Amino acid sequence: MRRVAITGLGVVSPFGFGAKAFFDGLISGVTAVRPIASFDASRFPVQHAGEVPQARINRAWLGRALGMDAEDSNLQRWEAGGWLRDRKLSWALLAAREAWVQAGCSEAEGEAALSLALGLEQALLEDFAPIYREGKIQWGEEPKAPLPTVRFRTPVDLGARAVRSLLGLCGRTQVHVSACAAGALAVAHGASLIRRGDSDVVLAGAADAMINPLGLGGMIRLGATSPRNAPDACRPFDRRRDGLALGEGAALFVLEAEDRALARGAKVLGFVKGWGSTQDGFRVTAPRPDGSQAAAAIRRALASAGIAPEALGYVNAHGTGTPLNDPAEARALQVALGPWGGQVPVSSIKGAVGHLMAASGALELAAGMMPFLHGSIPGTVHFTDSDPECPLNVMGPDCHQSDVEHVLSNSFGFGGQNAAVILGAP
Amino acid sequence: MKRSIPIVGAGAVGPWGLGWRGRADFRSEPAPSRQLSLSHPEVLGMEVPELTEEQDAGDRRQRKLMSRAARLGAIALREALRDAEWGAVREEVGYYLGVGASGAHMEEIPSALDASLVEGAFSTAAFGERGIYACNPLFVFQLMNNFTLCHGAILEGLGGPNAAFYSRGAGTLSALEEAVAALEEGICDRVLVGGADSAHHAVTWSEFVRDGLVSDGLVPGEGAAVLALAQDAQAPEAWLQDWGIGLGNRRPEVVMVAGWSPAVAQRLAREVSAQWEVPLFFWDGGEALAATPPMAWALGLDRIREGAASVLVLTEGLDGTRIRVHLGSTP
Numbered sequence: 219m220r221r222v223a224i225t226g227l228g229v230v231s232p233f234g235f236g237a238k239a240f241f242d243g244l245i246s247g248v249t250a251v252r253p254i255a256s257f258d259a260s261r262f263p264v265q266h267a268g269e270v271p272q273a274r275i276n277r278a279w280l281g282r283a284l285g286m287d288a289e290d291s292n293l294q295r296w297e298a299g300g301w302l303r304d305r306k307l308s309w310a311l312l313a314a315r316e317a318w319v320q321a322g323c324s325e326a327e328g329e330a331a332l333s334l335a336l337g338l339e340q341a342l343l344e345d346f347a348p349i350y351r352e353g354k355i356q357w358g359e360e361p362k363a364p365l366p367t368v369r370f371r372t373p374v375d376l377g378a379r380a381v382r383s384l385l386g387l388c389g390r391t392q393v394h395v396s397a398c399a400a401g402a403l404a405v406a407h408g409a410s411l412i413r414r415g416d417s418d419v420v421l422a423g424a425a426d427a428m429i430n431p432l433g434l435g436g437m438i439r440l441g442a443t444s445p446r447n448a449p450d451a452c453r454p455f456d457r458r459r460d461g462l463a464l465g466e467g468a469a470l471f472v473l474e475a476e477d478r479a480l481a482r483g484a485k486v487l488g489f490v491k492g493w494g495s496t497q498d499g500f501r502v503t504a505p506r507p508d509g510s511q512a513a514a515a516i517r518r519a520l521a522s523a524g525i526a527p528e529a530l531g532y533v534n535a536h537g538t539g540t541p542l543n544d545p546a547e548a549r550a551l552q553v554a555l556g557p558w559g560g561q562v563p564v565s566s567i568k569g570a571v572g573h574l575m576a577a578s579g580a581l582e583l584a585a586g587m588m589p590f591l592h593g594s595i596p597g598t599v600h601f602t603d604s605d606p607e608c609p610l611n612v613m614g615p616d617c618h619q620s621d622v623e624h625v626l627s628n629s630f631g632f633g634g635q636n637a638a639v640i641l642g643a644p
Numbered sequence: 645m646k647r648s649i650p651i652v653g654a655g656a657v658g659p660w661g662l663g664w665r666g667r668a669d670f671r672s673e674p675a676p677s678r679q680l681s682l683s684h685p686e687v688l689g690m691e692v693p694e695l696t697e698e699q700d701a702g703d704r705r706q707r708k709l710m711s712r713a714a715r716l717g718a719i720a721l722r723e724a725l726r727d728a729e730w731g732a733v734r735e736e737v738g739y740y741l742g743v744g745a746s747g748a749h750m751e752e753i754p755s756a757l758d759a760s761l762v763e764g765a766f767s768t769a770a771f772g773e774r775g776i777y778a779c780n781p782l783f784v785f786q787l788m789n790n791f792t793l794c795h796g797a798i799l800e801g802l803g804g805p806n807a808a809f810y811s812r813g814a815g816t817l818s819a820l821e822e823a824v825a826a827l828e829e830g831i832c833d834r835v836l837v838g839g840a841d842s843a844h845h846a847v848t849w850s851e852f853v854r855d856g857l858v859s860d861g862l863v864p865g866e867g868a869a870v871l872a873l874a875q876d877a878q879a880p881e882a883w884l885q886d887w888g889i890g891l892g893n894r895r896p897e898v899v900m901v902a903g904w905s906p907a908v909a910q911r912l913a914r915e916v917s918a919q920w921e922v923p924l925f926f927w928d929g930g931e932a933l934a935a936t937p938p939m940a941w942a943l944g945l946d947r948i949r950e951g952a953a954s955v956l957v958l959t960e961g962l963d964g965t966r967i968r969v970h971l972g973s974t975p
């Protein structure tokens with residue numbers, strides 16, 4: 219069975235651009251949840267989020283960030299189409315470029331597959347408005363080519379097409395849309411392609427950006443966001459937790475068959491050792507409270523990795539900071555890991571960066587690389603008051619030194635999709 | 645060399661209504677789109693006919709949370725489970741689905757816009773103050789395209805491995821590949837795979853118009869189909885013999901071709917004819933996006949049931965990927 223090596227990592231997070239900024243932020247133990255700057259949220263009930271620190275995106279900025287000529291035809295096309303309004307496009311491109319460069323990939327890796335999780339299309343309400351009259355959207359007035367100005371939403375797979383074009387990839391592309399489990403599933407899928415011999419190299423990960431009027435508004439309307447309008451809005455596993463804070467960003471990994479990576483002299487940063495997924499099959503609006511199906515996903519991941527629960531040195535929890543998720547996840551860990559479930563160090567980075575939705579699983583896997591790359595475990599920012607409903611060994615806000623061989627990362631999506639991925643030290 | 649996979653049942657809902665048996669020679673005529681009658685009254689296409697309460701998915705309250713695709717997917721899933729006679733123990737049953745874009749009902753958008761316009765322009769402030777409260781809070785569950793998978797899984801109590809892939813063709817093949825891998829790797833011994841989608845959506849249709857696909861011959865379709873695959877079976881309906889991208893080299897007895905436009909279908913037919921002299925059948929259900937491949941697979945399955953030894957189902961969706969699926973009466 220082929221081992222799946224990680225040879226590249228790229229991150230765009232609320233802490234800034236690049237994996238270094240992300241790890242530095244987690245090590246600092248502070249939050250990157252702050253007042254929203256990318257649009258005027260002053261009249262929204264929630265005005266804080268884990269926003270990538272770049273308020274405005276245009277062709278010139280993205281060109282500079284990618285080291286490309288602003289006259290590049292791709293950049294021009296994305297701008298002309300109005301697609302740069304969807305921030306996840308830029309996050310996907312920047313994280314992909316960083317991972318690709320770090321792995322030392324070149325044209326020789328052009329056959330790489332792409333397994334990318336992307337959040338929902340961005341609905342462009344501001345474009346609906348000019349053709350809305352007398353209670354109706356006037357569909358027939360949609361401007362025609364050559365330069366249409368009305369866009370109703372961005373394409374689902376826009377980020378995947380852009381990454382392929384940027385890096386010149388010609389392998390298969392899979393776009394995962396499994397809500398908050400999608401990022402983890404995209405990485406797991408990429409690893410599976412390598413393990414079973416269908417691909418030698420896969421660029422895998424996720425990008426999402428829901429911090430826009432409809433994205434934020436939808437989560438507020440759903441009652442998912444914390445009503446506290448402050449940087450400490452998200453308090454995973456804390457007794458006072460009351461909802462999530464939105465986040466945005468991207469994390470992409472270059473996954474590679476270990477023998478291939480070693481043969482070309484690539485540095486192995488870690489391994490994807492195992493993965494598992496399940497469905498709650500329970501309710502549209504809530505996770506299964508006994509955590510049994512989430513536990514089944516964790517058990518599958520352990521079996522896939524071929525390790526016992528006690529081999530896990532750290533669990534990066536889904537830990538949304540919502541009243542229902544955290545206790546269900548605590549039960550899942552106890553069911554799946556037995557007594558070790560109450561002892562293994564657990565943390566959630568959502569207090570620091572918010573909930574990146576489709577990208578959360580990928581960014582949290584990046585956080586799971588911290589023990590291998592920095593010898594430390596990220597803390598749970600804003601966790602100060604433990605909750606008996608969540609009887610776990612939750613790490614406090616500070617980063618902790620630790621020598622860890624295996625890391626479990628959990629991701630649970632709206633609709634009951636559960637994913638668990640296990641990383642291994644290099 | 646791939647191992648043949650037993651197909652032990654299927655569920656489908658399409659322009660012909662419910663079911664897949666006896667549908668192999670299905671033919672339809674485009675009719676005015678009911679779903680697009682307000683936004684694009686001129687559009688002709690193929691739609692799933694009105695279903696009875698018994699045929700439909702869930703109850704009225706549950707259906708209010710569903711997009712059209714989620715509803716069709718849930719119906720096909722239920723029918724596949726019935727057809728495979730998979731009982732109540734479904735915690736280990738896997739489910740992989742090709743899904744489309746967000747397909748929420750458009751009625752919510754005017755409500756949000758009404759509350760968010762200031763002097764004819766969209767006001768972010770007004771949306772933050774009033775617009776978000778003009779929407780149904782559960783509107784999000786219609787918007788999220790993974791719910792095309794989740795609504796059905798919840799209604800049917802599925803608990804196994806799963807994933808939703810965005811598909812304009814190839815994503816549905818990814819779903820099939822993952823489903824087969826789940827069986828091959830022993831992650832589960834029963835798995836459901838298919839796709840659900842509808843092109844009869846105002847936003848989707850407007851995008852097709854703008855992208856020139858309508859003038860290139862796209863006729864909107866919709867539907868869903870799900871195949872039930874098992875690791876082992878004594879007397880399966882058929883066997884999944886081969887699958888992948890491109891025509892492949894395996895000679896079939898008959899071929900079913902589904903292209904997103906008549907011109908694409910004709911091109912696929914020419915490619916087949918250049919390689920083999922075999923009877924050709926054409927898909928006639930309109931372009932159902934993520935759902936076209938599995939709906940065509942279901943009709944191919946019916947052709948096996950009618951006596952064909954092997955059927956190649958060749959589809960090409962809007963992403964331009966040619967997908968082959970070989971079905972056979974034997975492994």
